[in-house]
Amino acid sequence: MKRKDIEYTTVSEVAGPLMIVEGVKDIAFNEVVKIKTSFGEERTGQILEAFEDKAVVQVFEGTRGLDTKNTSARFIGETMKLGVSKDMVGRVFDGTGNPLDNAPPIIPDERRDINGDPINPCAREYPREFIQTGISTIDGLNTLVRGQKLPIFSGSGLPHNELAAQVARQAKVLGKEEKFAVVFCAMGITSEEANLFIKDFENTGALERTVMFLNLADDPTIERIILPRMALTCAEYLAFDLDMHVLVVLTDMTNYAEALREIAAAREEVPGRRGYPGYMYTDLAMNYERAGRIKGKKGSITQIPMLTMPDDDITHPIPDLTGYITEGQIVLERGLHKKSIYPPIAVLPCLSRLMDRGIGKDKTREDHAGVSNQLYAAYAEGCDLRDLVAIVGEDALSDRDRKFLQFADEFEKRFVSQGPHEDRSIEQTLTISWELLSGLPVSELKKIDETYIKKYLPPVKEEK
Amino acid sequence: MSEIVGKIVRISGPVIEADDMRGSKMYDVVRVGDENLIGEIIRLNEDIATIQVYEDTNGLKPGEKVISTLEPLSVELGPGLITNIYDGIQRPLPAINKQTGDFIARGVEAHALDRKKKWHFKPTAKRGDKVKGCDIIGEVQESTIILHKIIVPPDVQGVLSSVGKEGDYTIEDDIAAVTTDKGNVKLKMLQRWPVRKARPVAEKYDPSLALITGQRVIDTFFPVAKGGTAAIPGGFGTGKTVMLHQLAKWSDAQIIVYVGCGERGNEMTDVLREFPVLEDPITHEPLMNRTVLIANTSNMPVAARDASVYTGITIAEYYRDMGYDVALMADSTSRWAEAMREISGRLEEMPGEEGYPAYLASRLAEFYERAGRVKLLGSKNKEGSVSVMGAVSPPGGDFSEPVAQNTLRIVKVFWALDADLADKRHFPSINWLKSYSLYLEEVSDWWEKTVGKDWLKLRNRAMALLQKESELQEIVKLVGPDALPPRERGLLESARMVRENYLQQSAFHEVDTYCPGKKQYEMLRLMLKFSDKIQEAVGKNVHIDDIISIKSRETLARTGTVPNEEFEKRFKSLEQEMENEINSLIKGRVK
Ligand SMILES: Nc1ncnc2c1ncn2[C@@H]1O[C@H](COP(=O)(O)OP(=O)(O)O)[C@@H](O)[C@H]1O
């Protein structure tokens, strides 16, 4: 009998998401395990810890119904792989990579280890191609570029799905028509939330350019650990073998992290901060770092992971570790949402680390960097003054300060706020910016080069 | 000793256990499994060795063999290091790229230093010379700016029995021989050194020369000395990496070792892209020609993170031993500490604070101890230095956590990054009230001798002004700015000038990215003069709003971006203009 045909019925322990099989031979670390329950149902697992004669297995579809008597395990002789093919585009898959739509199974061009290998830093191309999302707070202040990983930090009940859908709908690289695809990876979101995306993709015709990996709220939680790895393996194939520009939406990374924590707790590992495993940083990085560009390759992987910050707390380990890995973050804020501002993007804590090299002359516009810095500085000052006014009243302010205060309000109303279907060009975004800046004394525009002030500042409005 | 071959009995992520390993030594390097993965022994218990594996262990099987190399983890030292980029265990990434393509595969073998390349060796010692460790026996032009000194290994002492003639040699060719009490030792340009062992020095001095970095807030307010240690803790997005890149670009060290430890792949790509085209302001040569890069990005195997830091510091010490001033940047030491924590967790060691192993503090201390300005071994009483600057990434940006706290107990300079400042795009977001440098007195000598006699006085005045501002801000919060007396409002305006236009400095502005010492001094002098003139004017009842609308105030605010070749001339006329403008306000008042 071949090794991979041996059925072990030596399950000695089942605990949480884990199962221990004794008396095994010749197994490999991270090898895939096929499990059969006493009712003949098949499940998949993976070896977390390998001994000469024992395996600790994490079971993806849950351990309910497993027993130590009749459950059997078969070790298939390879680590987790995904069959990839160009035909995946337009299809829907479940948490273990099987088709969920009623179409026939994929005939893979190749089977790839879902863990991937790290991109050699020497082989990376630095991302610098401006993606216009049509959203002022992103394009103007936190520019997204091709190959970037830029997450959305949200809170429960905030419109992050609408925002992500809008980005996916409007994102384009100016002056280019190129092969693109969307890889949508849903971890533990509700079917309603998933439908929002599916409808939107349908309406824009993007659905046939989309690969979906779905693990919804009522699907097995442990599957969420392999889901983004499958999605990214697919994305890498599309991007670096088939030359496509791939936008990967990962939602919700909070559910992913919870699954990680569940495994760690079941293994009684020494927990890191707030019960999350100490290796969560590295684990997240193994996913997020799979974004990027490669020298000599046409395609790219741009990632938009989404996560809900537990308790709106940005210092919670999930957003915190994410922010330490990704190339910036877009942060949503409940306060703005309550003021009916859409998108409720809290500009100050947002960041795009790749912006500086993706904007400017020949990319967006020569004045972009200065304008962005100036908007930030002025808005921050306005916000500080708001706090001050709350205590001392507006009368205690100087003329200059009053202008900054007014600027902050206008900025939120005209710049931050826009419609969910409003697609602003970068020119429009910059025009609004200059109009807003013209409300401040020119001598305060120190972040902008004087030549650009001369060129772009609209004539001063007469004071009322 | 006979070969030690054991077999794997347990695999748990990057940590494995192997049986039949009796006779191995702690920290010996082993080859693991059929793919010959590289690992290091981190615990011995009778026949069982616990091993951290520097490569991905997916698919590895219990039962596969483990072979001890009987050697500790070591780096290769010799010409060819400069301009190269290595992974955590010193495998050259460009060579790996050629071998296995865009993605890093497992089990690749590549020498750190090119075995075939010939270097032009010029002897500087001769037969019969008495030599000790670190004595120079010859030179090789390694890059346009770096003269690689071929030194006697630290543990060799004796009489040169032969020295190769000037000519082209590979690093494995014999270039000299030394007769020692233990016999004849052949020397090659290629040497090895175990990474976890500090290279010995004759004596440690106190650092006293400033490391000029061209960053105003650092050089003027919180300077670091050559051979000093500094930590830059901050939450994500506060500017750790940009600052370390700035230091790597503009510091006046002769050699830069940059260790990317558990951080982003693109950040290393950025260095690889920029450094070859940026010019060193002193030598006018590409910055890459003095730089060695070590990259263990966050998605590379976690065990090699630990190694990357040691690989970096050993290379730094090697160049120090040639008499160079070396600066090492480690981004981020927290990732290294986390790697320690992960491995320690897998060893089921008793966890200390927040799960970190109890030896966290001593490991950090040992690492920073390898920095310093030193008297080299050798017979010539030469000096060299290694400065170390480490980023710390505290969870949630809260500095009270173990890595930040243990680091601050050791280092002499603390650049406290501040998320509020970063949110406002005040960069570098170094908080001037929380940061400190214990080298201030030491380095002021250099400044006063070369730049301006009253440097320390100016610096302290500016600091006092900023301190005063923060006190006044507290009052403003209660009563509003208008309620302050004119003198105080004047102070606020002066402080604003320093804060917004001196402390802030854009890393991405062509000119402002590097501010020479003299320009720093002149800028500060002008800003403090502005402050004095404000006080003089308000004393004569000039209204503060009139003062701050003068034209030269705006020009003063933009001094950072005045080209470095023009600043002396332009600053002179600015000073004149400022005086004239304010004087005429005063006159207007007096009339
Ligand atoms: N000195 C600086 N000048 C201009 N921008 C800066 C400076 N320092 C940081 N930044 C901005 O802050 C962002 C984050 O900085 P980075 O060094 O990557 O943060 P960290 O390493 O602390 O996460 C950068 O992408 C850049 O936009």
Ligand SMILES: [Mg+2]
């Ligand atoms: Mg960083």
